[in-house]
Amino acid sequence: MQAMADRSGKHARDKIAAIENPLRLAIVSSLTMSATTAVELANQLDVPVEKVRYHLRWLRDADLVEVKEKARRGGITENVYSIDPRKYLIRHGDRVNVSSGRLDLVHARLLRLMFREAMEAARAGTFSERPQQALLRFLLPLDEQGWEEAIAIHERVINEVLEVRAESQARLDAGDEQEILARLATLLFESRGTQRA
Amino acid sequence: MAKGENRRIAERLAVMADPLRSAVVDCLVLAPATIGELADEMGVPAERIRYQVKRLRRAGIVSVHEEKRRRGAVEYVYVADSRRLVSPGEEAGDRGHRQRRHVTQSLRSIFKEALQATQAGAFRGWEDCGISRVPLRLDPRGFGEVRQIIESAVGDLFDVREKSSIRLQRTGETARPVTTVLLFFETPR
Numbered sequence: 001m002q003a004m005a006d007r008s009g010k011h012a013r014d015k016i017a018a019i020e021n022p023l024r025l026a027i028v029s030s031l032t033m034s035a036t037t038a039v040e041l042a043n044q045l046d047v048p049v050e051k052v053r054y055h056l057r058w059l060r061d062a063d064l065v066e067v068k069e070k071a072r073r074g075g076i077t078e079n080v081y082s083i084d085p086r087k088y089l090i091r092h093g094d095r096v097n098v099s100s101g102r103l104d105l106v107h108a109r110l111l112r113l114m115f116r117e118a119m120e121a122a123r124a125g126t127f128s129e130r131p132q133q134a135l136l137r138f139l140l141p142l143d144e145q146g147w148e149e150a151i152a153i154h155e156r157v158i159n160e161v162l163e164v165r166a167e168s169q170a171r172l173d174a175g176d177e178q179e180i181l182a183r184l185a186t187l188l189f190e191s192r193g194t195q196r197a
Numbered sequence: 198m199a200k201g202e203n204r205r206i207a208e209r210l211a212v213m214a215d216p217l218r219s220a221v222v223d224c225l226v227l228a229p230a231t232i233g234e235l236a237d238e239m240g241v242p243a244e245r246i247r248y249q250v251k252r253l254r255r256a257g258i259v260s261v262h263e264e265k266r267r268r269g270a271v272e273y274v275y276v277a278d279s280r281r282l283v284s285p286g287e288e289a290g291d292r293g294h295r296q297r298r299h300v301t302q303s304l305r306s307i308f309k310e311a312l313q314a315t316q317a318g319a320f321r322g323w324e325d326c327g328i329s330r331v332p333l334r335l336d337p338r339g340f341g342e343v344r345q346i347i348e349s350a351v352g353d354l355f356d357v358r359e360k361s362s363i364r365l366q367r368t369g370e371t372a373r374p375v376t377t378v379l380l381f382f383e384t385p386r
Contacts, residue, residue, distance in 0.1 A: 022240025032332045107315045107328060108228075112238060114330050115308040116223045117384065122300040123219065124385035132344035134381040135300060137307050140354060141372030146361030150375060153353050154327050157379070160346045161331060168339030177336035180383055184343065187307075187378035188327035189314045 014062035019106050023047060024055045025113065028064070028083060033181065035068045035082035056081060114185045121183070130180075139191065154188050209282065212256040217241065218249045222258060225277035226305055227312055229262040232273070250275055258282065279305055307378055314376070332384075340383075347379050 018024050026045050030036065038056055042049035059065035060081075068082035121127040127135070142150060161184050171177050213219045217239075224235055232250060236243040253259035254275075262276035282301075335343065354377060365372050 022238065026240065029332055033334055104315050108312055109238065110328055110330065111308055111311050111315065112224055112227060114328075114380075115227060115304060116220050117330075118304050118308075118380055118382065119219070119223045119301060120216070121382045121384050122297055122304060123213070125297060126383040126385045127300050128296050129383055130340065132341055132381075133383065134344065134347050134379055135303055136347070136351065136377075136379045137303070138351075138354065138358075138377050140358045140361070140375045140377060141365070142358065142361045142375050143365050143368075143370060143372060145364065146357045147373055147375060149357045150354060150377065151327065153350050153357070154329075154377070157346055157350045158329055158331065161333070161343050164339045164342045164346065165331075165333050165335065168333075168335040171336050171338070172334065177338075180335045180337065180340050181386065182333040182335055182340065182343070182381065182383050184329075184331040184333060185378070185380040186327065186329050187311055187376070189311065189376055191310065191314055191374045191376040 011063065014064060016103075016106050018059065018062065018064055019110055021055070023051065024059065025109075027052065027055055027059065031065060031081055031083040035080050037071060037078045037080055039078065041081075111187075117183060118185065150188060154186055157186060158184075209256055209258060212252060212258060213282070215249070217245065218253060221246060221249050222253060222277045222282065225259055225275055226279045226282075227308055229274045229276040231265070231275070235275075253277070310376065311378070343381055347381055350379065 018028055023045070027041055030041060030044060036044075038049055038052045041056075042052045045052070056065060060067075065081050065083050067079045069080045070077050071080050072078075118127065127133060140146070140150060172179055213222065220239060221235060224230060224238060230238070232243050232246050235241075235250075236246045239246070250259055254261075257278075259275050259277050262274045265272045265274060279302075333339075333343070361372070
């Protein structure tokens with residue numbers, strides 16, 4: 001039991017370390033969209049392939065990334081890497097022995113990245129292109145039970161969306177459906193001590 | 198619109214057309230930062246950031262927020278003025294720009310609030326927060342389905358709020374002010 005707890009603690013710490021490095025985070029983001037090789041990743045991210053290989057090895061050792069298949073190209077066999085999104089998500093209950101200062105930094109980094117991505121979509125006009133997009137923010141004064149329930153609703157959203165994603169991907173791989181790259185971002189936090197609009 | 202004003206807008210638009218530059222501005226709109234912090238944040242060499250910050254300062258979008266002394270050297274902390282930003286289409290009087298501006302303004306206030314909450318320690322305990330970011334590759338049907346999931350979640354969150362407030366009235370306890378954010382959007386290619 002203790003060994004299991006240690007392992008999951010290490011896994012959670014690795015997930016945090018994966019976010020702390022910008023290139024690792026970029027690799028993980030790219031792999032969650034589609035499985036690919038080190039060379040393609042290096043092209044996409046415009047960084048030397050050795051750097052990408054180094055981080056892929058790190059991510060594999062941390063059990064966050066796996067080799068989906070081997071691809072042969074021009075007589076060279078290359079690994080095609082993929083990622084299981086459920087493994088990567090940091091969620092409630094991932095309690096770890098990480099200092100609070102380090103956690104604050106990781107959270108801030110993740111928030112800034114999410115903000116930049118959303119802003120990029122807003123500027124390019126894709127944010128508001130489809131009527132089904134969502135930009136929602138609510139203030140909920142809750143008691144303890146309500147807080148627990150709100151957490152459960154957020155977790156449900158993520159799980160259901162991951163299912164839709166898997167089904168969508170299967171349909172996309174099978175046919176000639178139009179592919180839409182999209183992003184879901186959710187936040188749930190206590191706004192105590194912050195200015196409220 | 199005056200001619201000079203038009204030219205300024207065009208200049209600012211040109212500045213924001215560069216992805217790295219607009220990323221720098223986005224960071225600095227949320228919170229002041231040094232060149233080193235920006236470079237670390239984006240995984241880009243400090244020299245490239247320095248160059249872009251210089252251009253942004255010339256365009257009047259970024260300014261020095263404060264000077265920090267570190268081991269005898271002066272380090273500048275920069276900040277971006279979101280009032281100086283323009284969105285594409287503004288100079289042409291394009292209608293879509295209003296909507297884009299609304300989106301960018303909402304995003305800024307949402308993430309500013311979240312970052313402040315981070316600094317206040319609201320995200321510290323893992324069990325007390327939730328941040329998730331899920332990249333998606335969807336077909337049109339999947340896109341509609343995600344929207345439905347979000348809608349039903351919103352309905353449920355309102356239910357939770359309602360029931361919480363009834364219980365709170367009964368017990369006289371103070372409520373926890375909770376912010377929830379749900380974003381779902383198509384990303385540019």
